[in-house]
Amino acid sequence: MKIKSVRARVYEWKGKTVPPQGNFCSNAMDLVYSKTETMSTFRFHSWTVVEIETDDGIVGLGNVALAPKIAKAIIDEYLAPLVIGQDPWDYEYLWQRMYRSTHAWGRKGVTMAAISAVDLAIWDILGKSVNKPVFKLLGGRTKEKIPCYYSKLYRTDIQEMQDEAQKFLDQGFTMFKSRFGYGPAHGTQGVKENLKAVEALREVIGYDNDLMLECYMGWNLEYAKRMLPKLEKFQPRWVEEPVIADDIDGYAELNQLTSIPISGGEHEFSLYGFKQLLERKAVSVVQYDTNRVGGITAAHKINALCESYSVPVVPHAGQMHNYHLTMSSMASPMSEYFPMFDVEVGNELFYYIFDGEPVAENGFLQLDDNTPGLGLTLKTEFLDQFNIIE
Ligand SMILES: O=C(O)[C@H](O)[C@H](O)[C@@H](O)CO
Numbered sequence: 001m002k003i004k005s006v007r008a009r010v011y012e013w014k015g016k017t018v019p020p021q022g023n024f025c026s027n028a029m030d031l032v033y034s035k036t037e038t039m040s041t042f043r044f045h046s047w048t049v050v051e052i053e054t055d056d057g058i059v060g061l062g063n064v065a066l067a068p069k070i071a072k073a074i075i076d077e078y079l080a081p082l083v084i085g086q087d088p089w090d091y092e093y094l095w096q097r098m099y100r101s102t103h104a105w106g107r108k109g110v111t112m113a114a115i116s117a118v119d120l121a122i123w124d125i126l127g128k129s130v131n132k133p134v135f136k137l138l139g140g141r142t143k144e145k146i147p148c149y150y151s152k153l154y155r156t157d158i159q160e161m162q163d164e165a166q167k168f169l170d171q172g173f174t175m176f177k178s179r180f181g182y183g184p185a186h187g188t189q190g191v192k193e194n195l196k197a198v199e200a201l202r203e204v205i206g207y208d209n210d211l212m213l214e215c216y217m218g219w220n221l222e223y224a225k226r227m228l229p230k231l232e233k234f235q236p237r238w239v240e241e242p243v244i245a246d247d248i249d250g251y252a253e254l255n256q257l258t259s260i261p262i263s264g265g266e267h268e269f270s271l272y273g274f275k276q277l278l279e280r281k282a283v284s285v286v287q288y289d290t291n292r293v294g295g296i297t298a299a300h301k302i303n304a305l306c307e308s309y310s311v312p313v314v315p316h317a318g319q320m321h322n323y324h325l326t327m328s329s330m331a332s333p334m335s336e337y338f339p340m341f342d343v344e345v346g347n348e349l350f351y352y353i354f355d356g357e358p359v360a361e362n363g364f365l366q367l368d369d370n371t372p373g374l375g376l377t378l379k380t381e382f383l384d385q386f387n388i389i390e
């Protein structure tokens with residue numbers, strides 16, 4: 001079997017979007033942008049879809065959501081020529097060709113995300129060619145079904161957040177992730193607002209359910225050192241991305257500071273990136289995204305590395321490419337889950353592009369033993385709400 005063609009198309013959403021409210025989520029821009037500009041970081045409203053076809057007509061689907069237009073250019077210009085004519089079963093060799101040929105400028109960030117998209121499509125082909133789901137090629141079924149956590153609860157009105165938590169508690173979720181709205185730029189009033197929201201959510205879900213708290217790189221070390229001791233009484237299962245991804249020493253200091261586990265990784269790349277995080281005990285929960293970190297080829301290696309450190313893997317994003325890594329590894333106890341909503345941040349856009357995503361039932365996800373490959377097809381229902389860039 002040989003790879004015959006690689007097609008990367010950008011799906012640009014032009015449909016209705018829900019504008020994020022003021023302090024929707026703390027983020028790295030809070031310290032350098034005005035309030036309105038900072039929320040512009042939450043506009044993941046395009047997605048690049050990669051279709052790789054083999055000489056015997058199998059089509060594999062990959063995807064990338066970070067800088068989609070740039071990712072497409074990198075795939076078209078640099079990565080496609082490296083894999084066309086090659087055997088997709090030589091996936092490690094192909095991964096190394098892509099990684100090493102772009103190494104001078106692409107070890108992290110959008111190039112690694114572009115490599116991930118090509119790698120996902122290759123693994124989709126492998127599964128389809130042997131009529132097996134990808135997780136069966138990685139380690140098989142390690143769970144009867146996948147526990148997942150409800151991930152939204154962005155910082156809106158407190159009562160709205162409580163109503164949202166109650167709604168999904170009633171749907172059987174037992175784990176919830178919420179977003180802080182405030183950080184160092186918002187002073188002591190912001191600290192109070194952050195604590196008020198956590199207390200309000202604990203009132204709804206109680207202490208028999210898990211609560212995770214997301215900073216999305218919006219704090220700094222000094223602010224986090226003030227906040228974490230104040231949060232201990234709320235027993236969060238983890239506090240996520242408290243500082244920017246490059247501040248690994250900051251992560252490590254915070255991870256030892258209190259009883260609260262620090263999580264991160266959705267903005268880290270490659271096996272070597274996670275080697276650093278683990279060696280320096282920077283995180284207690286690893287959260288790579290398989291469509292960013294280097295695809296399934298890289299994520300599978302990172303799962304093994306995390307297993308050796310007894311650090312759990314909870315991949316970023318409730319999306320199919322991550323579920324296969326969780327299903328097939330004892331190192332990964334659970335998945336993130338974004339329910340389908342009107343397009344807001346863009347995490348939910350996946351549902352408007354692909355069919356096949358599992359829907360959570362009572363806080364669990366299921367993958368089918370008999371659906372080959374990643375289990376996704378391209379949806380046509382919302383196609384008229386996308387501008388497609390070939
Ligand atoms: O952990 C997450 O789900 C990500 O950080 C979100 O995609 C991002 O939108 C911030 O909530």
Ligand SMILES: [Mg+2]
Nearest residue numbers: 214240241266
């Ligand atoms: Mg996150």
